[in-house]
Amino acid sequence: MPGGFGGSPFGGGFDFMFTLVPIIIVIGFVVVIGGIALNGARYMKNASSPKESVYARVIAKRMDVRTHTHHHPHGAGDHMHTSRSSRTHYFITLEFEDGERREYLDVKGLYGLVVEGDEGYAAVQGDWIVAFERGAAK
Known part of the structure; x- marks a missing residue:
């Protein structure tokens, strides 16, 4: 359905990019936040150790x-x-x-x-x- 609702006028690959890019961004965000949390937890463990x-x-x-x-x-x-x-x-x-x-x-x-x-x-x-x-x- 070119020009109508229900399909991309740019082809199927364009829909794939709108699905894949947000997933990659979310994974990157989780990795960065996870790294910060891990470093913070390690610091707190050492700082609170006797x-x-x-x-x-x-x-x-x-x-x-x-x-x-x-x-x-x-x-x-x-x-x-x-x-x-x-x-x-x-x-x-x-x-x-x-x-x-x-x-x-x-x-x-x-x-x-x-x-x-x-x-x-x-x-x-x-x-x-x-x-x-x-x-x-x-």
């Missing part, structure tokens, strides 16, 4: 650098402006007296203050390392 002081040795340090590229329209025309941003997360792996090893996210800038082999008391809170007192006797 601080523990444990004797440990620093056995490894690592950095995780994540770079994001953003494309933005630049002025009139088809020119695109590209910007990059990066975020670095620092991790410190501790070995405890019983031989257990665990990696912690450095949230207090300790990465540059400790070296592999340092021993002392580490203050940990959930998945975070929040303090390290080097050379403290047991």
Whole structure:
């Protein structure tokens, strides 16, 4: 029925796009909101965890650098402006007296203050390392 109700004057593919695009948008929205909720829940878990002081040795340090590229329209025309941003997360792996090893996210800038082999008391809170007192006797 071209021109009337009940069918698309643009063909069947056009109806398919009006069905598919909203689904893709909803899925993208759910993924973004889910990621934000997951990060918020992880933060709340760590922030509400009790601080523990444990004797440990620093056995490894690592950095995780994540770079994001953003494309933005630049002025009139088809020119695109590209910007990059990066975020670095620092991790410190501790070995405890019983031989257990665990990696912690450095949230207090300790990465540059400790070296592999340092021993002392580490203050940990959930998945975070929040303090390290080097050379403290047991």
